[in-house]
Amino acid sequence: MSGTRPPAALHYFATDQSLPVTDFARAAAERGFDAVLLPEHTHIPVSTGSPYPGGGDLPERYRRTLDPYVALSAIAARTDLKIGTCVALVAQHDPIALAKTIATLDFISGGRFSLGVGYGWNAPELANHGRDTAKRRAIVREHVALMRALWQDTEAEFHGDHASLSPSWAWPKPVQRPSVPVLLGCQLTPRGQAEIIGWADGWIGFAGDLDVFAGQVATLRARWAEAERTEVGPLIRPMLPIVDDDTLRRSFERLQGLGVDQVVLDLQAVEGDIRVVLDRYAAALAAL
Template sequence: MRLGVTMFTTDQAMPVADLARAAEERGLTSLYVPEHTHIPISRRTPPAAGQDVLPEEYKRTLDPLVTLAYAAAVTERLTVGTGIMLAAQRDPIVTAKAIATLDHLSGGRFVLGVGFGWNVEEMESHGVTYATRRDVVREHVLAMKELWNRDVAGFQGRHVSFEPSWSWPKPVAGPPVLIGGAAGPKLFAHVAEYADGWIPIGGKGVKDALPALREACEKAGRDPAAIKVIPFGTVPSAGKLEYYAGLGIEEVVCSLPSAPAATILPILDDYSSFL
């Protein structure tokens, strides 16, 4: 079983370069960071995790690609990924270039985890409506994949349109695309169409969801065995990891609090004890 970690990287938490080095030194496989461009103060949308008050780190989240570039630069093996990127809120041409550059410079160590978003007023600031966000994410990812995979790439869609173009560098390894979100037919249709895996937040209910994921992949002509399932933001225990291994899961991403090194390092030591 491979173990990675995810943390809200902020201006108050453990510096990401130190975190990345510490994770790699302990044998952890990956580091994922989330994204929020800003948090409108109206707070019309309640916190997605059901908190009474939105945690401070949501207001202070660092840009994920800049952050991961720092993490990749000070490590040699660590996979660096977004968990998750709000792809609907980003220009796909600019983002494709940034991701390809990061993947190129890191030697193919980047993984793109994307999500559809929950903060209505945040996405509205980017000109995206809640009702269309899934369609926008889909087109943005498909357009980026065209730019990554073709020497001459163009795209014509409802939300993205650009003429045949050149764009280098190309990513070394794809990069793999993982989709975060709760199990359901819409989510699994997206995974089957244009992703390489599913990152269920917390990992609850994974076993019951696997048949529906397999069915969606088969319907789309995809091999279900090629789709990764990576429980995300979980707190590990020996029993839980054994349970996941029994489902054929090979990697779990463990949750870290957004906190200074004095808090984070003992947790990393604890997580590494499961390796």
């Protein structure tokens, strides 16, 4: 096991009322963090039958999120941080246009972008985009497959039930080869495992209980090997909620032993000056 801690990414809900995203990114870089990840919601329907997964009322920040790709391009221009989404709602996009956006972002950032994707919990939000929520998993799978074809192939082509592409040229290609890494954020149910093994490069999962998480990682890696996936992986990115300093250090030491790709520090619920939390976390991680 290496003595180097796993890379630390910051999951930041950037809004029109929060610390400006470039100021946040500079603060993260100055304190030694490795990446900034942004979420995505195109809008929030006023009337929704979809309960907020966190319980209770929907926090105000969900109504005010920035477009992640535009915001991440500004971060890439101002810092050397790695960038990514956590998570992007790719079912809500035209996949041909989104493939161009992501390829351009990876190209101009020098290969620093990773795509965390999710299926989306807000059914009316997806429905406003003309998508059938009952088919959202299949839509996500096909959109990712079509985008990969555009990222990898000189003449790309794809034909599915929810997306189609006639033989086409598209540049720039992502700097990262064979393509941008795509990680699925989901619960590690049997269906979630099957989805990750079937088409994703890795998993973004909640790591509130590290014993449970360690077992999930072992199971996922075993299934990856059984499926004879030729790629090194799966990439593993645990998400940690706001914790005290001792818990943070112990968590990083345990996750280092699990060989995770990146630890995602979820800052979305921080109130007040977020730089205070960055200072505390940076000092705690420096002790490692």
